[in-house]
Structures are given as structure tokens and as C-alpha cells.
Amino acid sequence: MYFSLSKFDPRIHPSIFLKDPLSSELGRKILRHSVELIEEVGFEDFNFRKLGRLIQSPEASIYRYFDNKHKLLLYLSSWYWGWIEYRLAFRNANIVDPIFRLENAIEILTNPSSEFDDTEYLNTNKLFKIIYSESSKAYLIKDVDALNKDGMYFNYKHLVASISNIIREIVPDYPYPHMLTTTVIEGIHHQIFFSLHLKSLTDKKEGEHSILIFYKNLILKQLNVI
Template sequence: MKNLSVNISISPDLYSKNPESSDLGKKIVCRSIEMITDLGFEAFTFKKLGVSIGSNESSIYRYFESKHALLVYLINWYWSWIEYKLVFANNNLSSPHDRLNNAIHLFTEPVEKDDEYLFINEFLLNKIIISESVKAYYTKDVDTENEKGFYKTYKRVVQRVSDTILEINPGFKFPHMLISTVIEGAHHQRYFSKHLPALTDVEEGENSIVQFYTDLVRKSILK
């Protein structure tokens, strides 16, 4: 399962120059993932990234117009990857219960280290999604950016799973709300378990987050 990057295609609206089109571009994406996990998004700068990859700050601006744009790119890459895994896992599954279950697991389970893609470390990327992704859409520019399609991959994933919920219970009134609650909630709980344990009930190594949200969804959509 190596170099399947052909499956992940990112809309040209999300970069100035396609980072997959050059070695430098790939280095930018690859190293930025490592640096954002290490430093946090606030302390991460294009200057530091440039030094680290032996390139210049301004060269990075050829690929992304701002560090915010780079974060948005990473988030869309992540959701494309999740969508791919979701479609793959649910291929030929007729039972909507099974398909929903796969989705919940994908949203709530920790991401394992692997080398599916050459220049993207999904394990670290998942950490970024957990700790930094809210910063991408809690901005004053959210409306214009939403119009430009900055959040469409995430929205598409939510839509897919909402459809599955409606297959199970066509009368359920809040499928999108339930799914976005689960996704955002699972990220929060992972973060809380590490940094603000008083806000959660997770013990190290347990899979209570998966258990909690699986249960929550099952009970919520009961007719």
C-alpha cells in the first residue's frame, strides 16, 4: 500500500503552486507537518521552515500565500485521506449500520503510524487536526473562505455519513449535527485526555472515546 497519492487530489484553489509538482513543494508539506506538531501553529513560521529545509522563506510563498493557507491545505488533505479510507472500508457493504460503524471508528480511533504516502505523515497530521484545526475555521474570514471551498472536503465527509444515518432512520432530524458533534467531540476528548483530564473520563491506553461515541450515536438515532 505505498504511494497511492493518486487517490488524494487537492483542489487548485487550496494552493498557489501545487506542492506535489516539485521536490521543494513536497519538502514544504512534509517538514511543515513535523514543525507544526513540534512548535504549535502559532510559533511555526515560514522563516523557520525555510531554514529547516535549506530554502528561502519567499520560496514557500510561491506555494502557499500564508501559513493559514498551508494549514487549510493540510486539513483538506487529511479529510480527503479519511474520505478515501471511508469509501474503501465501506465498499460493497450493504448494511448501513456497518457503514456507520466504520465511519465512527475512523473518526474516533487514534491514527496509527504508517508510510502509506511518501511525503505525508498521517500520524502527525492527525495530531495537527486535533490540536490546530479549529484555528483554521474560527477566523473572521470564514465566510469568504467557505465560499472559496476551503472547507468542502470536511463538509463532504459529514454529508456522506449523514446520508448513511438517514438510511437507518429517515426520520432523524439532526444527522449533520450528530456527525459534526462526534468528529469535533472526539478531537476535543483526545486533547483533553492529554492536557485537561478533568474534562474527560479517558484513562491512558483505553478506547473509551471510541466506545463513548459509538454508544452515543447508536442511542441517538434510535427511532
């Protein structure tokens, strides 16, 4: 099985890290505080020296876990995709109607925070902020092909495949399940960011769940089930 259902323990592709950060106290400290720091100063101003100061450990120790800050970002986003897939499988267990399962997927993607399966080493609320504002920088880079060859985008691809499969259950011969899925996932992130920083690029009104409504409607109308 792709993940364990008891305590959430994400499968992260080993080529992303040098030493598994979940295998030690220092590693978990790196994860926890990198989320805090990236969220606070942004990915460009984040670096291992600052993180080292924050956790009172030498910069060089962090380099023993991750090649560079890009790999750390890749780790965090892979963790996130694994976590979303876990929550999705949990929520959709025993649900037969694929339309309902698809709607659940959009709900989780739009509002992924949850109290009950929060881990002690990662604040999922802050992680989500990093995801919608920084995660695309994990693949919008020159060496994307090399990283992809090494399997470093596995978790994102796996989630996209899972959602595409739900779409195929609804409309077996729909020709663009992956495009539809990534359009919605990336779209959700953009709309959240725009609603906070570039309001005239969106239509979200205060307190309204416009983003959820919009993408649910978009995807269901596209599949002719609405």
C-alpha cells in the same frame, strides 16, 4: 469519482494553494516538513521563515506555494479529510448494513493512523496530532465566509455529507444528521486533546478505548438502534 482508489491522491481545492505542492519536490518537502514543524512547535509559533530554515530553502519560495501559514493549515486539514473519506470508502466497500458502516466511520475518525497507505510526503500520525489540536483554527477565523465562498472547506463538508447520508440510511427522517456528525467529529478531537492535557474534562482511562465507545454509543442511541 471524488478520488482515485489506487494510490491515494487527494483532491484539494485549488484556491487553497498558489502552486500545487504535490507537483514538485520542493512542494512535497514543504508539506512533509511543515507537519513536522507544526507538530513540534505548535501552529502559533510555526512560520515560513523557520520552515525555510528547516528545508534549506528561502522563505520566499514557500510563499510561492501558499499565501500564508493559514492556507497551509487549510491544505493539511483538507488533505486529512480527503484521506479519511478515502479510507472510509475503502473500508465500507461492499458493506450493506449502514449501522456497520457508521461504526466503521467512528472507528476511523477515532484512530485514523494506518501503516499501509502512509504516503512518503506526509506522516499521517503527526498529521493527526495537528488535526485534533490545530485544525479548528482553519475555520475559526474572521474571513471564514470568504474562504467558504471560494470552496476551501469542500473536503470537510463532503465528509460530513457522506456520514450524514449513512445516518439517513439508518433513520431516513432523522432531522439532525449533520449536527450529529459534526458533534461526533469535533467531539472526538476535543476528547483526545483533553485526555492528553486537561484530563478532568474527560473520562478516558489509560489504555481504554473510552472515546470510541462513548461516541459509538452516543450516536447509535441517538438513532434508536441500540
